[in-house]
Amino acid sequence: MSSSLVSLYEDLQRSFNSIPSDLKRCGTLLSQLKIGLIEAGLLIPQGDLVLEDLVIARDILEIGAIWSIRSRDESSFDRYFSQLQTFYNDYSSYLPPSKREFPIRGLNLIRLLTQNRIADFHTTLESLPLPADAIGDNPYISHPVNLERWLMEGSYSKVWNARAEAPAEEYKYFVDSLIGTIRNEIASCEESAYNSLPLKDAALLLFFSSQSELLAFAQQRGWEIDLTGATITFVRNGEEQLEIPRQKLIAASLAYARELEQIV
Amino acid sequence: MADVEMRPAVTEPKDEERKEDKEDKKEEKKDEPKKEPESPVTEIKSNAALIEKAVATLEPRFTHRVLRTLAALRKRLDDSVLRKAIEEVYPKDSSVKTTLLSWLPAAPTSDQEMEIDSTTTTAPAKPLPEPVSEVEIYLRLLIIHHLLKSPDHYTKAIELARQSVEKMQALNRRSMDPVAAKIWFAVERAYEFGGEIADARPMFLAAQRTASLRHDDEAQASLINRLLRSYVHYSLYDQADKLVSKTTFPESAGNPQYARYHYFIGRIKAVQLNYSAAHTNLQQAIRRAPPAKVAPGFYQAVHKLSVVVELLMGDIPDRSLFRHPVLEKALSGYFEIVKAVRTGSLSQFQTTLAKHAARFEADKTYTLIVRLRQNVIKTGIRRLSLSYSRISLRDICVKLHLDSEEDAEYIVGKAIRDGVIEGRIVHEKGWMECGSQRNVYGPEVSEMFQRRIGYCLELHNQSVKAMRYPLNAHRKELAAAEGARERQKELAKEIQEGDLDDEDMGEDF
Numbered sequence: 036m037s038s039s040l041v042s043l044y045e046d047l048q049r050s051f052n053s054i055p056s057d058l059k060r061c062g063t064l065l066s067q068l069k070i071g072l073i074e075a076g077l078l079i080p081q082g083d084l085v086l087e088d089l090v091i092a093r094d095i096l097e098i099g100a101i102w103s104i105r106s107r108d109e110s111s112f113d114r115y116f117s118q119l120q121t122f123y124n125d126y127s128s129y130l131p132p133s134k135r136e137f138p139i140r141g142l143n144l145i146r147l148l149t150q151n152r153i154a155d156f157h158t159t160l161e162s163l164p165l166p167a168d169a170i171g172d173n174p175y176i177s178h179p180v181n182l183e184r185w186l187m188e189g190s191y192s193k194v195w196n197a198r199a200e201a202p203a204e205e206y207k208y209f210v211d212s213l214i215g216t217i218r219n220e221i222a223s224c225e226e227s228a229y230n231s232l233p234l235k236d237a238a239l240l241l242f243f244s245s246q247s248e249l250l251a252f253a254q255q256r257g258w259e260i261d262l263t264g265a266t267i268t269f270v271r272n273g274e275e276q277l278e279i280p281r282q283k284l285i286a287a288s289l290a291y292a293r294e295l296e297q298i299v
Numbered sequence: 300m301a302d303v304e305m306r307p308a309v310t311e312p313k314d315e316e317r318k319e320d321k322e323d324k325k326e327e328k329k330d331e332p333k334k335e336p337e338s339p340v341t342e343i344k345s346n347a348a349l350i351e352k353a354v355a356t357l358e359p360r361f362t363h364r365v366l367r368t369l370a371a372l373r374k375r376l377d378d379s380v381l382r383k384a385i386e387e388v389y390p391k392d393s394s395v396k397t398t399l400l401s402w403l404p405a406a407p408t409s410d411q412e413m414e415i416d417s418t419t420t421t422a423p424a425k426p427l428p429e430p431v432s433e434v435e436i437y438l439r440l441l442i443i444h445h446l447l448k449s450p451d452h453y454t455k456a457i458e459l460a461r462q463s464v465e466k467m468q469a470l471n472r473r474s475m476d477p478v479a480a481k482i483w484f485a486v487e488r489a490y491e492f493g494g495e496i497a498d499a500r501p502m503f504l505a506a507q508r509t510a511s512l513r514h515d516d517e518a519q520a521s522l523i524n525r526l527l528r529s530y531v532h533y534s535l536y537d538q539a540d541k542l543v544s545k546t547t548f549p550e551s552a553g554n555p556q557y558a559r560y561h562y563f564i565g566r567i568k569a570v571q572l573n574y575s576a577a578h579t580n581l582q583q584a585i586r587r588a589p590p591a592k593v594a595p596g597f598y599q600a601v602h603k604l605s606v607v608v609e610l611l612m613g614d615i616p617d618r619s620l621f622r623h624p625v626l627e628k629a630l631s632g633y634f635e636i637v638k639a640v641r642t643g644s645l646s647q648f649q650t651t652l653a654k655h656a657a658r659f660e661a662d663k664t665y666t667l668i669v670r671l672r673q674n675v676i677k678t679g680i681r682r683l684s685l686s687y688s689r690i691s692l693r694d695i696c697v698k699l700h701l702d703s704e705e706d707a708e709y710i711v712g713k714a715i716r717d718g719v720i721e722g723r724i725v726h727e728k729g730w731m732e733c734g735s736q737r738n739v740y741g742p743e744v745s746e747m748f749q750r751r752i753g754y755c756l757e758l759h760n761q762s763v764k765a766m767r768y769p770l771n772a773h774r775k776e777l778a779a780a781e782g783a784r785e786r787q788k789e790l791a792k793e794i795q796e797g798d799l800d801d802e803d804m805g806e807d808f
Binding site for chain 2: 124153154157158159160161162163166187188189190191192193220221223224225226227229232233236240280283287291294298
């Protein structure tokens, strides 16, 4: 590894570790470092490489991933995470384990959850290098796993309560979009489960602290609000008379006839 | 995982044998009385002759017949059998013979003397011609399988497997393809026992590319399964999914390969929450798999997964499944899970899960079973909604062992939205009112009907496709039909003649 790369790396570490970290400076350093890594053949490691260099490369990418979250750039996080995959999966037996590995994997899981990519979430979860019963013991992983479980079964209040229990600072960046997701979920449940709801209770159920926020949200979803009675009435989409799908039935019957012909 | 998944692999040649032997049952039957007393050495020798014949007549059928006996033969192999067979198949000063023999431990002296005797007596009578290279690969296959029998020889087996692959690729003969497909299987076994399967992955990937370019369907089917297995073994479902989407599984592949392929796809789909697709694939795997007694390992593994997938779909598996002699013991833990889901008891589910955790972990179904939690809750709510017309949220909370009333309200709300139950929540009074049963005669009925009919038709078509017919069986029928037609003609003629006779007689009278 060239000396310029090393000095850049040290510079990056300094600006990343300073409190609060210098995000802008980190960004410019990271793009320089990535070019350096490509030149040294370390971004996608190939051939015989020195162990220390690989560790540094991994470190740079990890800082990059966390930096992306801090500067709220999810697609950049996605790129860093894919690049890190090589280090986490293929070099796992050569490299010493990184203490940032599980926080970053956990962040990736949360990201998939907030983007509602549940299938990807489970695929990623399956490929974690952890036995399934150890997931509960790893705070970084168990957090997104619990969130997913609660979201699926509908225990939204638990999700709400868990937002403060994030195992790392970066997890909180996803809380906002997560709250947005669950609010919409709850709202759609309320629309079908209630006839009407007092404003006060609706605010409580939707985790709104002020009435004005609730009113804005209600307007967005097109709810009828009775301000004098302080209730929300949910417009029921009346049981519309469904037409008999003639075309479809005819097509199906013909298909059966053809198949039967073949069998008999 | 290793334990369960390995067994279907072991039984592979056997199922091929079972499945395909219907084709030429007659031939087999004729062979059988002769085959029983045959010693492994003579069997190998006759197999080598058959392979020669296959290459000479360009008929892969003979090679397939040889490979069908592989499983039975494999069990009877030992050092001296292999050595003797090689000695007798190859001419005396063949270089191939010496390389093949070098893989076997040196012979004890008594054996050698015997061989010298036999060669000296046969050699002057007729000098052996050098056999085709297919025979060599076949013998290598036998040696690999033999080496894999004892752990001391694993590294040697890997070495031999790698060399055989190189040799195979250098020779590049189409007549070798059936044997080559089996070699790939042996390569995987060697790597699995002797080291990491992942190490063989680059080799498989390269070979898969070549096989698909050469339209070598047998090797391709075998290699895709090898790769999927290696990915699934390391839980790399993403890569496995990509491989599936980028390759086409050869249509002409045999049932055992198809069964495996469907099993892997079913597993991938289940992980991706696509349960109905997973279910279809697993059903296919079960249908194409060899009978339960022949390959119990595969049968059990598929059923374990299929039970979980069925539960995740909201169905309850058939009770009789758990009484099946092969499955009863293997599925006992799953049976308890089914019971918990059926009754909708969250506490029972949790205790069962904790009790069998290690088992599920070994089967790689643990994460799937954990996902069942929501199904348990849904079933519970459904039962309550059916038995009560009005129930307080507090009671729901107690009955379903939920943590708080607040949770209960959200969960019930979600259940109503998802269409699990019909009802309303009256928030001011804190209870749930369960609505009357929905009018069930709507367009969704015809849709459901269509889906089921579609499934039945698909099942029928698949089973027709899976059927095998003995060769030339229709000839007999044709002959019989021909005979019948002949008789009819004769009859018609007789009647006609009879008529004439009558007329004649009439005239006479």
